[in-house]
Amino acid sequence: MKLDILAIGIHPDDVELSCSGTILKHIALGKKVGILDLSSGELGTRGSGELRLLEAAEAAKILGVSIRDNLGMADGFFINDKEHQLEIIKKIRAYQPEIILCNAVADRHPDHTRAAQLVAEACFYSGLRRIETTLNGESQNSWRPKVIYHYIQDRHLKPDFVIDVTEFVDKKMEAIKAFKSQFYNPDSKEPESPISVKNFLEVVTSKMSIFGRDAGYVYAEGFTVARTMGVVNLFDLK
Numbered sequence: 001m002k003l004d005i006l007a008i009g010i011h012p013d014d015v016e017l018s019c020s021g022t023i024l025k026h027i028a029l030g031k032k033v034g035i036l037d038l039s040s041g042e043l044g045t046r047g048s049g050e051l052r053l054l055e056a057a058e059a060a061k062i063l064g065v066s067i068r069d070n071l072g073m074a075d076g077f078f079i080n081d082k083e084h085q086l087e088i089i090k091k092i093r094a095y096q097p098e099i100i101l102c103n104a105v106a107d108r109h110p111d112h113t114r115a116a117q118l119v120a121e122a123c124f125y126s127g128l129r130r131i132e133t134t135l136n137g138e139s140q141n142s143w144r145p146k147v148i149y150h151y152i153q154d155r156h157l158k159p160d161f162v163i164d165v166t167e168f169v170d171k172k173m174e175a176i177k178a179f180k181s182q183f184y185n186p187d188s189k190e191p192e193s194p195i196s197v198k199n200f201l202e203v204v205t206s207k208m209s210i211f212g213r214d215a216g217y218v219y220a221e222g223f224t225v226a227r228t229m230g231v232v233n234l235f236d237l238k
Helices: 014-028 049-063 082-095 110-125 166-177 200-215
Strands: 005-009 033-039 067-073 099-102 147-151 161-164 220-224
Touching: 005 014, 005 082, 005 110, 014 033, 014 049, 014 099, 014 147, 014 161, 014 166, 014 220, 033 049, 033 082, 049 067, 049 166, 067 082, 082 110, 099 110, 110 147, 161 200, 166 200, 200 220
Parallel strands: 005 033, 005 099, 033 067, 099 147
Antiparallel strands: 147 220, 161 220
């Protein structure tokens, strides 16, 4: 299936927490969007990998994405090497996205930063025709996405641009709450984590409010990009 946007996260819920408003907005614009989780998040403080996969499937239904895929990499212990890059390259060539959204370039969780570099390198190598891959027994053509945008996660990085997601905040929060094993539950007997504290979801909306304020939006999601961005003319800038 040819996608317009492929959102990649090392853990199920990375995408929902950080860029699902952007996903919802582009689906509403008629774009085909998919999600690729690299692991099942099996090392998470709460829940389990199996439960996270069920929650991810429910979140995908709420968002209305065209596909949700999972590479089954080892949470915490994946590395940026040829083997892991090739697995991502196969998916990029299969879905042929124009745009990749992926983990933050710097963050509290080391998996996020490592995944950002892994995905960025895989996107480049996916465009090299001399790297040969097959999927389901068929040879794949090279494909390089036009651009990679890194969403912002736990650390408050300065975004290179923000996207107005005001209209989609309620649906975004609904998708996030599909991962109920991960968030505040007064009846839970599991250990507390940084995202299971009572006010965490308020932090998510507050961050969107801060990103939106400077641009004149109520809520926005922020992104960074490695290369210089261009605009067609000054009137395209908000």
